[in-house]
Amino acid sequence: MSTSLAQTPETDVHGEGASMGRIVWKRFTHHRVAMVSAILLGLTILLVVTSIGIGPIPGWWQWNYTQTNPVLNPRGAPTMGWENGTFVFGAHPFGQDEIGRDIFARVMRGAQQSLMVMVIMGLIATAVGVIVGAFSGFYRGRLDNVLMRMTEVVIAIPTLVLAAVIGKASGGGAIPLAILLGFALWPVLARLVRAEYLSLREREFVDAARVAGASDRTIMFRHILPNSMGVIIVNATLLMAVATILEASLSYLGFGIQFPDVSLGYLINEYKSAFTVRPWLFWWPGVFIITFALTVNLIGDGLRDAFDPRQKRIPKDKDFARAGRAAAKDNPGREVIK
Amino acid sequence: MAKKDVVLEVDGLNVDFWVDGVWVPAAVDVKYSVKAGEVLAIVGESGSGKTQSSMSIMGLLPRNGRASGSAKLRGRELIGLSQRELSDVRGDDVAAIFQEPMTALNPVMTVGSQIVEVLRTHRSMRPSEAKDRAIELLRMVEIPEPERRFGNYPHQLSGGQRQRAMIAQALACDPTLLFADEPTTALDVTVQAEILQLIRNLKDRFDAGIVLITHDMGVVADMADRIIVMKDGRIVEAGDANEVFKRPKHEYTKTLLGSVPYLGAYVAEADPSRIPADAPLALEAKSLVIEYPKQGRTPAFRAVHGIDLSIRAGEIMALVGESGSGKTTVGRAAVGLLPVHEGSLIVAGHQLKDASRQTLQQARTDVSIVFQDPGSSLNPRWPIGQSIGEPLTLRMGLTGDALRNKISELLDQVDLPRNYRNRYPHELSGGQRQRVGIARAIALEPKLLIADEPTSALDVSVQARVLELFRDLQREHGFACLFVSHDIAVVEQLSDRIAVMKEGLLVEQGSVVDVLTKPQDPYTRRLIAAVPVPDPIEQARRREAAAV
DSSP, rough: OOOOOOSTTTTOOOOOOOOOHHHHHHHHHTTTHHHHHHHHHHHHHHHHHHHHTTTTTTOOOSSSSOBOOOOSSGGGGGOOOOEEEEOOOOTTTTTTTOOOOOOHHHHHHHHHHHHHHHHHHHHHHHHHHHHHHHHHHOHHHHHHHHHHHHHHHHHOHHHHHHHHHHHHHTTOHHHHHHHHTTTSSSSHHHHOOOOHHHTTTSSHHHHHHHHOOHHHHHIIIIIEEEHHHHHHHHHHHHHHHHHHHHHHHHHHSSSSSSTTSOOOOHHHHHHGGGGGTHHHHHHHHHHHHHHHHHHHHHHHHHHHHHTTOOOOOOHHHHHHHHHHHHHHHHHHTSSSOO | OOOEEEEEEEEEEEEEETTTTTTEEEEEEEEEETTEEEEEEEETTTSSSHHHHHHHHHHHOTTEEEEEEEEEETTETTTTTOOOHHHHHHHEEEEEEEEOOOSOOOSTHHHHHHHHHHHHSOOOOOHHHHHHHHHHHHHHHOSSSSSTTTTTGGGGSOHHHHHHHHHHHHHOOSSEEEEEEEEETSSSSHHHHHHHHHHHHHHHHHHHHHEEEOOOOOHHHHHHEEEEEEOOOOOEEEEEEHHHHHHHHHHHHHHHHSOOOOOOGGGGGGOTTTSOOOOEEEEEEEEEEEEOBTTTTTTOOEEEEEEEEEETTEEEEEEETTTTTTTHHHHHTTTTTSSSEEEEEEEETOOOOOOOOHHHHHHHEEEEEEEEHHHHHSOOOOOOHHHHHHHIIIIIIIOHHHHHHHHHHHHHHHOGGGGGGGGGGGGGHHHHHHHHHHHHTTOOOOSEEEEESSSTTTTTHHHHHHHHHHHHHHHHHHOOEEESOHHHHHHHHOOOOEEEETEEEEEEEEEEEHHHSOSSHHHHHHHHHSSSSOHHHHHHHHHHHHOO
């Protein structure tokens, strides 16, 4: 951003610059780990949604998650594997349980429930956290005191215990559980948003907006909110990762999703005693829990890097070497240093 | 002066930065030499590479920077030394004074211990010896009560004293070369004069070569023996100080010199009868008291102690003072950003004392403000067109094509291309951003415009153009203006009247001619005398006059 000087007038039109959104997008797509995670998560969601279908819409998979089928392999071992040198899926690629239910269908159903809990809970916790944090940070004073003491109370209660009570109270349905959990997990985000608002409200553009005639709501949600989007998006994704794990732990403990429905944690709980005999009952739900928690976390990391303009990628030696070669090509007269 | 040894010899120095996969040159083929006891000034605007070329000599480039070429300190090559070898050189043979002493000093260490640290790193000294030497150094830089100040933390010192402490630290090991990177930019003009005086005195005593990096031609004229002018990473002109000031060769140097506000250059043009005496008042303050309300345990702070001030319609009133004088406070109160504690403040017919929300909203259609830092006063996530259009949408309900046309019109008025509307603030230069700030402020055709140091964050040549634009707009729209500034030379070319503030009180007000030619208050006289003039001979004459 060197100021153009005397010869070139200040109003000289130079190249079209990128908007903030495009810069963030570009940085994100250059974050290799986050991009791989995003693609992996996208494919997983596609598989989970299309395989057994949603609600009344049928999927392409032949079994559903409750029906019992004749046990094919001994103990219902997975049919997926190598057979005469070719890879085959077979009728029950993830295997069957002791009464012949298809594990692939059950894992898909469980993953759907876990995803739903993750998204609903993430949205609610984010919305509540942002609103509480925004009012608290913007108005400060007494309102801030009340809201922050409230947040501290919610933070002070151990999440798992609170969630266990909520799980029981919700009656085992995935959606009520997700909603109630959402109302339990907002405090962390609320504090971060409050901190952002506290510092942003002192910036001069807020005064400028006030002089321009903007109301408090306009300043809070049209001026300051876009400036704290980085913090919010990043923490919302991290919150979703927490939600996946929390749902799995709850269901494992028997407080979450209840019979006849299944979730990933529920599956692990149901089959925990079969670990030595039928390990596949155990593995597949675990693989999906790890996939969700890990990919969402890594995407969150990538977003944080993309949103923080101060975080410049430190060039590595090979980058220097590449730039040096390019420079040498451009002006061969100049010496190139390692 | 006898011929002295060459301390630093720089030849073919290149500095590049690795940005988004390519090497961007910051300084190209820089060549100069510094002799002992000589002050070499490197002059240029921000981004000209003046700072980075000097930092590279000390090995203080960031990780993505690299330097090549040659820089010899008394014959010893500095470029390419390892960090370990460099840290022996830094602080011992080469020292630096930075722009902002508050951030350059460690806030959790006492001033004294920071000087002792330098001494004990480079010299084998007992702690008690080092302490004695540190106190001696503090006395040398004319800090009062050096024994007591030794144990003070940086925040307990004033800005000028902090900069003195920085200088004491830099001089601790008798360096042969001293880099001074904008040493007075963060200081008030009267303090600046004292610090420059100090550096000049010490220069003779230490016989060190000094590289003074600055954008302020007044400071250069005051200090420099020789001058290098840099632009876009290259040296465009080099030569003897008197020579460069009198007969600048390069076009850019001429522009740079031409845009320096010159105290006394406009007094002759001032027309005291421009504003009729019976014009209605745009702003009227009567024994105005403004307090920053108490917050938590911080008690209320009274920034303005009862001032009387009036601005007639169409008049530009300059409010001048140093930092902490309360001048910005007055400006912010006039747009209702701070409450009036006592007295009365009538702005464009609206009484702001105990004003209700409605009154404030109404008043703000008639008064608006241009902020000091355009980088902070524009919402970074909004395209500038949206920022300019905000008051129009909120107040006049303009939308769609009507809004777009009005925004284009405003962009035309501040000489920005219309297609800049969709740009974001970070894509514009400082001067362009301030134009956006001005466009937003005049969008509603205010009767009174508050300009809160609108050019102090800008380079001098940009400042000149923004001031010109500002004056043209004022003539065209005829708004009254409260122009807040710390620089008396800047306000001279704009204003009809000047009011001088000190510690929350008005010490003097009157027409430009009266205040500048016949200042009544001693403080005003001091303020005017402290403004450096971009003319070495005049500066020398003034110095002698002061010495007598």
